[in-house]
Amino acid sequence: MEVTLRIKRYNPEIDEKPTxxxxxxxxxxxxxxxxxxxxxxWHDDGTLTYRRSCAHGICGSDAMRINGRNRLAxxxxxxxxxxxxxxxxxxxxxxxxxxxxxxxxxxAGYRSIKPYLITHDENPATERRQTPAERERFDDxxxxxxxASCTTACPITWTNEEFVGPAAIVNAHRFIYxxxxxxxxxxxxxxxxxxxVWRCRTVFNCTDACPRDxxxxxxxEEVKRSLLTETY
Amino acid sequence: MSYHRYDAVIxxxxxxxxxxxxxxxxxxxxxxxxxxxxxxxxxxAAQGGxxxxxxxxxxxxxxxxxxxxxxxxxxxxxxxxxxxLARDAIDAVYELEHMGLPFNRTPxxxxxxxxxxxxxxxxxxxxxxxxxxxxxxxxxxxxxxxxQQGIKHNVTFRDEEFLLDVLFSENGECCGxxxxxxxxxxxxVLHAKAxxxxxxxxxxxxxxxxxxxxxxxxxVAIPYRRGVPVMDxxxxxxxxxxxxxxxxxxxxxxRGEGGILRNNEGEAFAARYAPTMKDLAPRDMxxxxxxxxxKAGRGIDGKDYVHLDLTHLPPEVIDAKLxxxxxxxxxxxxxxPKTQPVPIQPTAHYAMGxxxxxxxxxxxxxxxxxxxxxxxxxxxxxxxxxxGANRLGTNSLVDLIVFGRRAGRHMLKFVDDTSHPTMxxxxxxxxxxxxxxxxxxPSGENAAEIRERLxxxxxxxxxxxxxxxxxxxALAEVESLRNAYKNVAIQDKGNIFNTDLTxxxxxxxxxxxxxxxxxxxxxxxxxxxxxxxxxxEKRDDSNWLAHTVVKMKGDKLELTKKPVxxxxxxxxxxxx
Numbered sequence: 001m002e003v004t005l006r007i008k009r010y011n012p013e014i015d016e017k018p019t020x021x022x023x024x025x026x027x028x029x030x031x032x033x034x035x036x037x038x039x040x041x042w043h044d045d046g047t048l049t050y051r052r053s054c055a056h057g058i059c060g061s062d063a064m065r066i067n068g069r070n071r072l073a074x075x076x077x078x079x080x081x082x083x084x085x086x087x088x089x090x091x092x093x094x095x096x097x098x099x100x101x102x103x104x105x106x107x108a109g110y111r112s113i114k115p116y117l118i119t120h121d122e123n124p125a126t127e128r129r130q131t132p133a134e135r136e137r138f139d140d141x142x143x144x145x146x147x148a149s150c151t152t153a154c155p156i157t158w159t160n161e162e163f164v165g166p167a168a169i170v171n172a173h174r175f176i177y178x179x180x181x182x183x184x185x186x187x188x189x190x191x192x193x194x195x196x197v198w199r200c201r202t203v204f205n206c207t208d209a210c211p212r213d214x215x216x217x218x219x220x221e222e223v224k225r226s227l228l229t230e231t232y
Numbered sequence: 233m234s235y236h237r238y239d240a241v242i243x244x245x246x247x248x249x250x251x252x253x254x255x256x257x258x259x260x261x262x263x264x265x266x267x268x269x270x271x272x273x274x275x276x277a278a279q280g281g282x283x284x285x286x287x288x289x290x291x292x293x294x295x296x297x298x299x300x301x302x303x304x305x306x307x308x309x310x311x312x313x314x315x316x317l318a319r320d321a322i323d324a325v326y327e328l329e330h331m332g333l334p335f336n337r338t339p340x341x342x343x344x345x346x347x348x349x350x351x352x353x354x355x356x357x358x359x360x361x362x363x364x365x366x367x368x369x370x371x372x373x374x375x376x377x378x379x380q381q382g383i384k385h386n387v388t389f390r391d392e393e394f395l396l397d398v399l400f401s402e403n404g405e406c407c408g409x410x411x412x413x414x415x416x417x418x419x420x421v422l423h424a425k426a427x428x429x430x431x432x433x434x435x436x437x438x439x440x441x442x443x444x445x446x447x448x449x450x451x452v453a454i455p456y457r458r459g460v461p462v463m464d465x466x467x468x469x470x471x472x473x474x475x476x477x478x479x480x481x482x483x484x485x486x487r488g489e490g491g492i493l494r495n496n497e498g499e500a501f502a503a504r505y506a507p508t509m510k511d512l513a514p515r516d517m518x519x520x521x522x523x524x525x526x527k528a529g530r531g532i533d534g535k536d537y538v539h540l541d542l543t544h545l546p547p548e549v550i551d552a553k554l555x556x557x558x559x560x561x562x563x564x565x566x567x568x569p570k571t572q573p574v575p576i577q578p579t580a581h582y583a584m585g586x587x588x589x590x591x592x593x594x595x596x597x598x599x600x601x602x603x604x605x606x607x608x609x610x611x612x613x614x615x616x617x618x619x620g621a622n623r624l625g626t627n628s629l630v631d632l633i634v635f636g637r638r639a640g641r642h643m644l645k646f647v648d649d650t651s652h653p654t655m656x657x658x659x660x661x662x663x664x665x666x667x668x669x670x671x672x673x674p675s676g677e678n679a680a681e682i683r684e685r686l687x688x689x690x691x692x693x694x695x696x697x698x699x700x701x702x703x704x705x706a707l708a709e710v711e712s713l714r715n716a717y718k719n720v721a722i723q724d725k726g727n728i729f730n731t732d733l734t735x736x737x738x739x740x741x742x743x744x745x746x747x748x749x750x751x752x753x754x755x756x757x758x759x760x761x762x763x764x765x766x767x768x769e770k771r772d773d774s775n776w777l778a779h780t781v782v783k784m785k786g787d788k789l790e791l792t793k794k795p796v797x798x799x800x801x802x803x804x805x806x807x808x
Contacts, residue, residue, distance in 0.1 A: 011726060030565075032564075046722055047724040050731075054445075055444065096415050096729055116331075127330075128330070142366070143369070144376075145276075
């Protein structure tokens with residue numbers, strides 16, 4: 001099928017402000033949007049710039065706005081997006097070039113919630129025990145690939161630079177409810193601050209945007225409930 | 233250009249690089265360089281599991297794991313290395329658990345284990361549950377957990393920095409690297425006492441591959457151009473179950489959980505070739521079974537693919553243990569694995585070869601085992617050799633954690649005992665000149681077209697089945713592409729995030745590695761493991777129980793043999 005890609009372009013070395021450019025490509029319905037971008041880059045305009053790596057929705061490199069929604073370009077097929085596709089960088093982060101945004105604040109938010117197992121006891125000689133039910137408790141939030149689709153879909157993050165954002169809360173959740181972890185209180189304290197979970201207005205944009213189908217809003221709600229009901 | 237001084241620089245932030253970094257964090261001044269953000273590394277795409285003879289669900293012993301590794305590698309494995317791999321795997325898996333890796337659990341709360349191709353009980357009697365796993369995203373959990381540990385230990389990450397050169401002193405010691413920061417285009421010289429290459433594989437030289445687009449072999453090709461040898465390059469693994477046309481991996485765990493391969497007659501054909509292990513025979517063999525079926529006209533609809541049938545598995549097993557890969561089938565092929573068979577074909581997956589190292593990750597200068605001071609390698613970019621002619625499923629993750637850890641510990645001692653070697657004058661000049669020349673060229677060859685031609689010919693002539701005629705054609709094509717590459721031109725002339733440039737450089741790296749691969753494959757006149765030749769169908773232990781070592785000497789390539797270390801298991805015919 002013949003499609004038109006309408007891509008928001010910005011090269012700070014040349015352009016004063018971003019502009020849309022259109023490219024015509026011939027694709028199969030089963031091609032990924034990433035394949036279409038590659039066709040442009042490899043055979044038409046080598047200056048087109050975007051991040052990509054695994055090309056099957058695992059590495060989290062190619063989150064972008066496709067027809068106004070945050071998607072991974074490698075996880076959306078051309079057959080789903082119509083013959084005129086608008087592609088823009090994620091909102092809320094400054095643009096480095098074309099579809100490449102500055103991820104520094106995103107990773108700073110991730111780091112701020114102490115995203116690593118905290119234990120105070122000696123490690124046992126073999127594995128720590130954890131029942132299948134205890135393991136299941138935090139399974140959903142282990143799936144996060146740090147693509148920033150959720151965080152940049154959240155209207156709160158567009159206007160409030162302090163907010164750690166959904167992805168950071170998802171990763172805090174992954175440890176708070178891990179039966180082996182002993183740092184839950186530290187993380188809950190962090191998330192109880194002005195920059196934390198109370199900024200969330202339960203808009204559900206994050207859940208809609210997640211390419212891994214993580215129930216993000218539910219995870220945030222669980223953290224809120226722990227803050228209200230638990231001593232920490 | 234800016235200059236930085238570290239004790240050690242680790243290039244690559246996948247499992248091997250991060251495991252190395254964690255050993256050194258807080259004890260030496262280190263930096264981890266990656267052209268991606270670390271959690272984007274391709275370790276994250278590994279699915280099925282990491283093998284260790286924990287014996288959590290049935291009897292198991294590390295000696296059995298060692299035997300399977302040696303036999304799986306068609307006896308080209310160095311057995312001293314395989315012993316370390318199998319023995320240290322146990323501790324390394326516990327270490328991952330202690331770091332927080334969320335393994336699936338048994339009802340008793342132990343790490344759960346499942347079956348995987350080529351892993352057997354009691355030296356080949358039948359399948360054993362040895363793969364420790366976290367659903368079908370074990371690699372994702374490993375990369376996340378190791379990155380988290382890096383954050384915890386305040387590791388210096390130099391994200392989105394592209395490797396351009398590896399530096400050597402006049403005395404031949406490795407003394408650092410040259411990189412370019414993607415966001416600014418700034419050049420950096422990282423002066424170091426030790427450099428770890430952990431940049432992964434180069435599956436992108438093949439048309440159908442499970443590898444990430446970043447898998448272009450940069451860290452292998454650059455030292456190779458500087459005269460460092462590569463070993464066993466001809467052994468390139470094709471994983472039997474790549475998603476049809478796309479090459480996206482569907483884990484062997486699908487067969488470990490009971491999935492069956494079927495031809496166009498619905499026959500479970502693997503049992504005909506491997507009566508004991510059936511669908512769980514090693515990957516090289518299953519890929520060849522598929523090839524034979526297709527050749528005999530039993531591909532689906534007469535085409536070059538077969539079916540992976542999961543329809544008889546309980547739906548809850550699919551949801552709990554294989555959620556991601558079944559999602560791939562739905563997303564990309566619109567196939568529901570619970571009710572429909574999944575079209576699959578072999579996909580270029582893993583380089584058994586790479587930079588030759590000793591048991592501590594030190595890169596070897598030659599076939600006699602002399603080391604290059606300060607240069608280390610681990611993971612897929614290295615060749616210890618624990619995978620020999622064919623890697624067993626799950627052993628790549630074992631390799632990363634076991635040898636990443638050993639190398640890190642050795643590097644720590646090494647940087648403590650050494651001072652910084654003197655760098656060459658103008659260390660960044662060769663890299664800059666190469667880039668300036670490409671950028672300045674007003675027009676010329678398109679790197680993408682060169683790469684596509686490379687991928688076509690490698691897939692066509694140098695993949696699951698090979699012969700001299702085809703490989704000579706491939707070699708001629710690669711030589712002509714290398715010539716074309718000398719005139720490569722790009723459209724993006726800027727400094728900021730110039731991926732037009734980095735893709736061109738990556739293409740150049742793959743061309744050089746492809747040449748080394750074909751040279752090794754042509755020289756090896758036998759069939760062994762993943763290297764199968766129709767003109768030499770038998771394994772030839774009298775001439776080829778040896779590694780190939782290929783070195784660039786000026787314009788010429790020099791190939792020598794290195795003996796295989798055999799300690800415990802005498803080579804036998806490989807039957808499953």
